Amino acid sequence: MTLIDTHTHLYLKEFDEDRAEVFQRASNVGVKKMLLPNIDSSSAEQLKQTCNDFPDFCYPMMGLHPTSVDKDYASELNKIKTLLDKDQYIAIGEIGIDLYWDKTFQAEQEEAFRTQIGWAIERELPIVIHARDSFKEIFEVVDDMNCEKLRGVFHCFTGTAEDARKIIDYGGFKMGIGGVLTFKNSKLDEVMKDISLEHLILETDSPYLAPAPHRGKRNESSYVSLVAQKLAETKGLPVEDVAKATTKNAVELFNLDLK
DSSP: OOEEEOSBOTTSGGGTTTHHHHHHHHHHTTEEEEEEOOOSTTTHHHHHHHHHHSTTTEEEOBOOOGGGOOTTHHHHHHHHHHHHHHSOOSOEEEEEEEOSSOOTTHHHHHHHHHHHHHHHHHHTOOEEEEEESOHHHHHHHHHHHOOTTOOEEEETOOOOHHHHHHHHHHSSEEEEEOGGGGSTTOOHHHHHTTSOGGGEEEOOOBTSSOOTTSTTSOOOGGGHHHHHHHHHHHHTOOHHHHHHHHHHHHHHHHTOOOO
16 A cells, blocks of 8 residues: 655654654555645755655655744745755645734735745646635635646645535645544544545644544654545545555646656
8 A cells, every 4th residue: 555645744853853763654554755845944954854864755845834924924935935946846835824823914924825826837836735714815815826737735624515615626726634534523524525535635744633543642654544544434445545546646746756
């Protein structure tokens, strides 16, 4: 069984003590690739170092996370663009709008989101969207900027069936399914029952949002196998079918090489 963790922050300090072991545990359960989204200019060096240390596993993304957007966002975007121009990345991410923690810089978040979507269209790269308490605002931006070249994933999808249909109707987007699917009261399993596997990819968002039975503890890429198992149970399918379909989707969306 081959799995891909399409969203994991394995470069963060939470893994400094046992990063090699984390990669080994992931490999042991069939995780062949881990896709690493950036946060801001302060995280870029460690992200690059982790990809250099584990080149057979890691693919880097570059972007400015919405919670790192403040009044100086234009300066930070310039730093991100310089990094993007200097090296090869598989996606622009993670980007988006987060209105859960703080709405102070909502306008700036929206402008940063638009700017980075523009970069993705120019470079013909997928985008990785962070949406928290912000589906309406994100849909407004994507509605305005959607085109044949725009594609990507709504990372850590936790929306409604209506949100899922909206994403599917865009044509170029997948939904990233992670540990929230295993949470007892999330209701995400009910939404997923009627969503075809062709629209889904798997992720962990480690070190955050660990699936049951590890909820509340540090997440890691090996746990993507638990997400696959829960999705299989939800849809009444063999886990091998879920792994095959979601891995194919990830390979196509991010233009990965599984050799």
